[in-house]
Amino acid sequence: MSDSLRSKLKKFMSRDYREQVEKRDKLRKILKKMRKQQSELTDKLSDEADPDKQDQLRTRLQLIREQRRKGINLLRDLKSRPDKD
Secondary structure, three states: OOHHHHHHHHHHHOHHHHHHHHHHHHHHHHHHHHHHHHHHHHHHHHHOOOHHHHHHHHHHHHHHHHHHHHHHHHHHHHHHOOOOO
């Protein structure tokens, strides 16, 4: 059996690899949802006239931005991890 075929078979049979792929897919879905929330909050902020509500929206927007940034970094780390043999 060739090395590349053996490597592909390990990836296919490896529970850790499948779990990592599932985790990446879930993380992508969550990040997409957060991007939509961020966009909605940005729109609300531009339409809002009340300064107190603007501050609340800015705080929520900043929180979502930070969470997305951390999630994106985690996704990059998951993608760049070498496969364990």
